[in-house]
Amino acid sequence: QLQLQESGPGLVKPSETLSLTCTVSGGSISSANYFWGWIRQPPGKGLEWVGSMYYRGNTYYSPSLKSRVSISVDTSKNQFSLKLSSVTATDTAVYHCARIVDFWSSHSDYWGPGTLVTVSS
């Protein structure tokens, strides 16, 4: 059974960089036909797609976050990571990592439980 687990600091100061890692177990991040992505949910709001990547390094980002976001992969550790720079309070959210099926903006069949990141001084 594939499992994903997010990890990283739960508190980030304004203007700093948010960094999260997703560890994949029960399957390989290098599998063909799957992409890996990040989706977030601010408190009291809906879900927002952040971006996704393929294990070979191809990346795809939400236009609204593109200037601040970076997603990378470490195939040797079966992990992928999210970096979001110059954060503000509006970046406070539960961040989920997920496996995406077939193409980079498709549906997600496995998700992590999410980790709350609060942006505050």
Next chain:
Amino acid sequence: DIQMTQSPSSLSASLGDKITITCRASQGISNYLSWYQYKPGKSPKLLIFAASSVQSGVPSRVSGSGSGTDFTLTISSLQPEDFATYYCQQTYSTPPTFGQGTKVEIK
């Protein structure tokens, strides 16, 4: 971005009830529509993809339909584990966007 509008935003129902949640896209998205079940602190669960394809392991009481701009998620007989928030997602154009969610509560 394509806007997804769900209705109702919340509903109260009893065990055994049939419920229907609607999702409307601001423009045609063919059948590029997925449904998810979301419970706080748990991994979201994919229920339906391609508007009407049921994800493996999802109970047969869950079904989806629709094409173009109007879609529905139906649960034919509510069970205790079905009380949650449900989101639709369009994957027709980028970025993928979600509806605002429908919270299903116990009456």
